[in-house]
Amino acid sequence: xxxxxxxxxxxxxxxxxxxxxxxxxxxxxxxxxxxxxxxxxxxxxxxxxxxxxxxxxxxxxxxxxxxxxxxxxxxxxxxxxxxxxxxxxxxxxxxxxxxxxxxxxxxxxxxxxxxxxxxxxxxxxxxxxxxxxxxxxxxxxxxxxxxxxxxxxxxxxxxxxxxxxxxxxxxxxxxxxxxxxxxxxxxxxxxxxxxxxx
Numbered sequence: 001x002x003x004x005x006x007x008x009x010x011x012x013x014x015x016x017x018x019x020x021x022x023x024x025x026x027x028x029x030x031x032x033x034x035x036x037x038x039x040x041x042x043x044x045x046x047x048x049x050x051x052x053x054x055x056x057x058x059x060x061x062x063x064x065x066x067x068x069x070x071x072x073x074x075x076x077x078x079x080x081x082x083x084x085x086x087x088x089x090x091x092x093x094x095x096x097x098x099x100x101x102x103x104x105x106x107x108x109x110x111x112x113x114x115x116x117x118x119x120x121x122x123x124x125x126x127x128x129x130x131x132x133x134x135x136x137x138x139x140x141x142x143x144x145x146x147x148x149x150x151x152x153x154x155x156x157x158x159x160x161x162x163x164x165x166x167x168x169x170x171x172x173x174x175x176x177x178x179x180x181x182x183x184x185x186x187x188x189x190x191x192x193x194x195x196x197x198x
Contacts, residue, residue, distance in 0.1 A: 002026070002060060005047045012041055017062060019047055028062030029083070032091035037064035052076075052083050059083065071095035078127045080120050089113050102128045104153050112166045155185030168193070 005028070007021035016029040017038065028049055030038075039045050047062035048069045061083055063069040068090060075086035075098070089098065092113045101109045102125055110121035152173060159169035172189040179185045 001051045002049050005049055005062070007044070009038060009041055009043055009045045012038065017047070019045065019062075026060060028060045029087060030062045031068065031087045033094065034062060034064040034068065034090075061087065067095050071098055074128060075124070078124050080123060085115055085120075088115050101125075105129070106153050106156075108153070108157055108160065109166060109170075151179060151182045151185055154182040155179075155189065158182065158186050159189055162190075164193070 005019045005021050005026055007019045007026075009017060010020045010025060011018035011027075012035065014035075016027060017035070018025045018027050028047060030047075034047075038047075047064070048066050049063070050061045050069055050072060052059045052061065061072060063072060071090060072083075072086050075081050075089055076083055081089075089110075093101070093109075097109075100106070105125050107118060107121045107125060110116060110124055111118045113121075116124075156166065156169045156173060159172065160166060164172070169189070172193045173185060175192050176185055176188040179188065
């Protein structure tokens, strides 16, 4: 299997890249995060890869680092999550955000990824919780354990019920110092963003 490519970046589009390795062009599908991390066309680059072999195709997926590839492997190990959905998740969330969302049981955050419904998000949490997700990147779980818990998630869901998007609610809650209760988080977040939506 192809694990790594090192060569010249010759094509780059919304679906992925082509890397010229010794005169052979390898096409790899990538996440949006990897596309942003790669250099300009014509420059040398390294791509960590995962090959998926099916009856009808051999597909190559590329990642800017081994942590993102490990996240892809963990996501595709979940039933009902294929390679394209795993890339969609990694285009919207970093491996660290996936670890934190799974650790908190944050179905709402996961389900905000286009194409990932609530039931599949619940399955992700169920199947990945308790696995060693630190393999995504050494030290990733450092802050995740502290973030695990109910008040933050419940406060974000309360803000979503008031009409804010998941992103708006999270941005408001980032500014809030640790609180003892859901009400404390919601009150402080609303104070920062100007009250409930009408």
